[in-house]
Amino acid sequence: xxxxxxxxxxxxxxxxxxxxxxxxxxxxxxxxxxxxxxxxxxxxxxxxxxxxxxxxxxxxxxxxxxxxxxxxxxxxxxxxxxxxxxxxxxxxxxxxxxxxxxxxxxxxxxxxxxxxxxxxxxxxxxxxxxxxxxxxxxxxxxxxxxxxxxxxxxxxxxxxxxxxxxxxxxxxxxxxxxxxxxxxxxxxxxxxxxxxxxxxxxxxxxxxxxxxxxxxxxxxxxxxxxxxxxxxxxxxxxxxxxxxxxxxxxxxxxxxxxxxxxxxxxxxxxxxxxxxxxxxxxxxxxxxxxxxxxxxxxxxxxxxxxxxxxxxxxxxxxxxxxxxxxxxxxxxxxxxx
Numbered sequence: 001x002x003x004x005x006x007x008x009x010x011x012x013x014x015x016x017x018x019x020x021x022x023x024x025x026x027x028x029x030x031x032x033x034x035x036x037x038x039x040x041x042x043x044x045x046x047x048x049x050x051x052x053x054x055x056x057x058x059x060x061x062x063x064x065x066x067x068x069x070x071x072x073x074x075x076x077x078x079x080x081x082x083x084x085x086x087x088x089x090x091x092x093x094x095x096x097x098x099x100x101x102x103x104x105x106x107x108x109x110x111x112x113x114x115x116x117x118x119x120x121x122x123x124x125x126x127x128x129x130x131x132x133x134x135x136x137x138x139x140x141x142x143x144x145x146x147x148x149x150x151x152x153x154x155x156x157x158x159x160x161x162x163x164x165x166x167x168x169x170x171x172x173x174x175x176x177x178x179x180x181x182x183x184x185x186x187x188x189x190x191x192x193x194x195x196x197x198x199x200x201x202x203x204x205x206x207x208x209x210x211x212x213x214x215x216x217x218x219x220x221x222x223x224x225x226x227x228x229x230x231x232x233x234x235x236x237x238x239x240x241x242x243x244x245x246x247x248x249x250x251x252x253x254x255x256x257x258x259x260x261x262x263x264x265x266x267x268x269x270x271x272x273x274x275x276x277x278x279x280x281x282x283x284x285x286x287x288x289x290x291x292x293x294x295x296x297x298x299x300x301x302x303x304x305x306x307x308x309x310x311x312x313x314x315x316x317x318x319x320x321x322x323x324x325x326x327x328x329x330x331x332x333x334x335x336x337x
Contacts, residue, residue, distance in 0.1 A: 116221050117151045119234050122241045127248070132166040135249050143217055143242050152218045154225070158185030162213030162246045169322040170205075171252035171288070172196065173243070175261035175295065176216035176231050187214045192296040196258075199296070202333065203315055204324065211250050213243055215265035236265040247286055253322050255288045256314075259295030266290065280314050291318050309334035 125142060127135045140161050143149060149159045160177040163186055172188075180190035188196050197207055217239050220231045231239075243265075247255065257263045260275050266285055275294065283290040293314040299307060312333050319326055 117148075119148060119152075119238050122238050125241070125245075127245060132249050136166055136246075139242065139245050139249065146217070148238060149217045152221060153182070154219075154221075157182040157219065159217050160185055160187055160214060160219075161217065162187060162211060162243075164207065164211035164250075165209055166211070166250055168209065168211040168250055169253040170210045170318060171247060171250055171255045172200075172210060172212045172258060173255055173262045173266065174212070174214045174258050175265075176214060176228070177219040178228055179219070179225070181214075182219040187212050188296075191300060195296040195299060199311070199315060202312070202330070203319055204330075211246070211252065213246050215239060215243060215262055217242060230261045231265075233264075233269055236261075240265060244286065247288065252288050254318050255285055255290045256318060257290055257292045259298065262295070263292055280310065280317070282317075289321055291321075305334045305336070 128138050143161050144159050146159070153159065160181050174187055177187065178190050178192070180193070181187055187193070196212075200207060200210060215236050216231045220229050220235060222229055255266075257266055260273075263273065263275070263278065264270070267283065267290075275292075278292050279294060281292055283292065291314055294307070294311050299311060316326055316331065
């Protein structure tokens with residue numbers, strides 16, 4: 001039973017990492033959940049406490065209910081919010097696939113309110129004439145001194161700007177800084193960054209051979225220091241010109257969009273987009289080829305060899321696109337297990 005529940009939890013984590021915001025329910029899914037509940041009841045009856053309850057029922061000996069006290073809701077406890085929605089999904093049928101609507105009801109408490117400074121429209125700017133290093137230094141100083149970026153930082157944290165080779169053929173575009181990034185002021189330095197470094201090394205490169213940037217220049221605020229949230233469209237819209245300027249300076253041959261948020265920031269929002277469907281596909285973006293793949297944090301949550309193989313196939317496609325040679329050993333990575 002525990003293994004089943006852990007498997008469901010891992011699957012939910014995988015779906016969340018892919019950008020899924022709704023859980024489809026079919027008649028088969030509902031039946032499976034009912035069977036799971038029945039198995040749980042059987043397990044409970046087989047436990048010592050379950051045996052005791054069965055014995056008490058057989059002897060008509062019912063323990064008196066414990067003294068209870070009426071539960072009160074604190075005045076500042078937010079009311080429960082009910083959300084109803086209809087999710088349309090494709091389910092298998094005898095004559096192919098048919099569409100079925102499944103109504104799902106979710107009851108949750110609203111998230112804790114916390115204030116976020118308003119975000120204005122992005123301020124226009126122009127890069128100076130000169131070589132790449134001169135233009136990049138100008139842009140970096142502009143971003144690090146941006147009052148809007150600084151206003152959204154927590155005390156002692158840093159604005160995060162891109163880093164790497166200004167002549168790189170490959171530009172890795174991430175989502176938003178995390179806890180480690182806002183401390184060091186550099187993208188991809190946490191656990192996901194360490195995995196990205198390993199991926200780059202498996203390609204036969206080093207971080208100094210590529211360029212790494214983010215959609216966002218600051219870590220999106222939360223009421224606590226733990227956890228991350230995806231940036232809003234307004235937040236991404238403010239930072240996007242800075243990212244586009246970095247792309248204009250580097251002029252990479254390939255941009256690798258890491259994760260759903262990066263894809264949304266670059267290509268715009270699309271409620272029908274799913275990472276499982278667009279991953280591994282090519283797009284065009286500002287005179288560069290754009291490869292869509294999973295974020296390294298997704299691999300940390302769902303670390304199966306089959307999932308690693310999908311990302312590695314995307315990286316081999318990137319290598320081929322920029323003219324890198326791929327060895328037989330590299331082609332065999334994550335093919336088994």
